Amino acid sequence: MSRQVSAQRMARKEIDYLSIPEEIADSLCSCGGVEGLIEQLPPDTVFAQMQGWYQACADPTRLKILSLLMIQPLCVCVIKAVVKMADSKLSYHLNILKRAGMIEGDQQGQWIIYHITDQARAFLEQERDRFQRP
Numbered sequence: 001m002s003r004q005v006s007a008q009r010m011a012r013k014e015i016d017y018l019s020i021p022e023e024i025a026d027s028l029c030s031c032g033g034v035e036g037l038i039e040q041l042p043p044d045t046v047f048a049q050m051q052g053w054y055q056a057c058a059d060p061t062r063l064k065i066l067s068l069l070m071i072q073p074l075c076v077c078v079i080k081a082v083v084k085m086a087d088s089k090l091s092y093h094l095n096i097l098k099r100a101g102m103i104e105g106d107q108q109g110q111w112i113i114y115h116i117t118d119q120a121r122a123f124l125e126q127e128r129d130r131f132q133r134p
Contacts, residue, residue, distance in 0.1 A: 049101070052100040055100070056102055059096075065079055065094070065097065066116060066120065069103060069114055069116040070121060070124060073115035076114070101119070102120035103117065
């Protein structure tokens with residue numbers, strides 16, 4: 001217990017130089033000051049993955065592709081028939097989704113069958129639910 005009180009006192013000293021509201025200062029002290037706050041952040045790799053996913057989802061075509069793959073795995077021919085775009089453009093969009101780790105492709109004979117990753121599925125279901133709430 002004394003270790004925690006001591007840490008709070010040190011945190012108070014660290015943030016006394018900041019010009020912040022007293023309520024924020026008290027709250028900040030209880031979590032270990034600025035250092036304690038920093039320790040609670042996820043690692044930078046998580047932010048990088050989030051950035052990649054949000055960038056990948058920033059295009060309506062890619063969102064449509066992801067939505068298709070949430071229904072079932074598909075080959076490029078079917079995806080192309082739905083999104084109605086040239087092979088090179090479709091390849092560009094698929095590569096962005098692959099690099100973000102949102103889809104994977106499995107070679108089956110002369111075809112590549114794309115499917116959404118489990119993590120991307122959970123992420124998109126959560127986001128879709130958020131937007132479909134009244």
